[in-house]
Amino acid sequence: MPDIKKQISFTPEIRKIIRQKLKDPNFKYTNWSDESLEEIRKTIRGFYRNEQNGKCAYCRGVVSLQSASNCHVEHILPKSKYSKFLFEPKNLCVICADCNEIKREKETLDFTDQILKQPNIQLYPRSTKSFLIVHPHFDNYDEHIKILIGGHYVDLSPKGNRTIGICKLNRFLHNFGWPDEPSSLEDMLKTAEKLQHNSDPLEQIRILRELAKQLNSNADILII
Numbered sequence: 001m002p003d004i005k006k007q008i009s010f011t012p013e014i015r016k017i018i019r020q021k022l023k024d025p026n027f028k029y030t031n032w033s034d035e036s037l038e039e040i041r042k043t044i045r046g047f048y049r050n051e052q053n054g055k056c057a058y059c060r061g062v063v064s065l066q067s068a069s070n071c072h073v074e075h076i077l078p079k080s081k082y083s084k085f086l087f088e089p090k091n092l093c094v095i096c097a098d099c100n101e102i103k104r105e106k107e108t109l110d111f112t113d114q115i116l117k118q119p120n121i122q123l124y125p126r127s128t129k130s131f132l133i134v135h136p137h138f139d140n141y142d143e144h145i146k147i148l149i150g151g152h153y154v155d156l157s158p159k160g161n162r163t164i165g166i167c168k169l170n171r172f173l174h175n176f177g178w179p180d181e182p183s184s185l186e187d188m189l190k191t192a193e194k195l196q197h198n199s200d201p202l203e204q205i206r207i208l209r210e211l212a213k214q215l216n217s218n219a220d221i222l223i224i
């Protein structure tokens with residue numbers, strides 16, 4: 001199932017404002033940030049934040065639940081190139097600040113798709129094949145990308161590979177390196193034994209933390 005199961009349905013009042021904006025010859029995609037659209041942006045952000053269970057559509061990291069600073073309204077087809085889809089419900093979702101900063105205006109339409117041969121698309125594509133990246137309205141994320149607990153994104157398809165590349169999803173590993181080497185079973189059993197024979201509560205907490213770290217260092221292996 002795609003992460004977004006239901007698209008936003010605008011109220012008649014909002015639909016009226018959108019119609020007016022799109023009809024206005026002076027209205028450009030850069031007007032998206034206008035104060036007059038603040039309420040609409042807020043409505044879209046709130047809807048998709050909820051629909052996506054507070055997770056970024058690309059990295060699945062948490063987005064902020066109150067503030068707008070780490071919960072950006074995302075135009076899956078970039079608004080600078082496809083301004084006609086500025087308010088298209090299927091083109092909207094929420095993403096985290098880092099994915100937003102990195103993806104920016106990168107092309108996401110796959111022009112090798114036969115349906116898109118026409119030079120200027122009028123209708124929003126409905127086929128998963130039309131998009132280069134994992135589309136949160138159409139694609140099942142888990143079929144394209146696997147996230148290991150250490151924060152390593154593994155591609156399961158060409159689409160997953162492109163999403164990882166376009167949004168630089170392995171940025172955390174690239175910046176901070178791989179997590180600690182996995183601990184051996186023997187190490188973990190030794191730590192568990194220390195815990196069993198220690199009666200000092202503070203020391204027990206310290207040993208428990210050590211054990212948790214050792215277990216966590218094996219999480220990637222356990223998941224595979």
Ligand SMILES: [Zn+2]
Pocket residue numbers: 056057058059060061095096097098099100
């Ligand atoms: Zn993200």
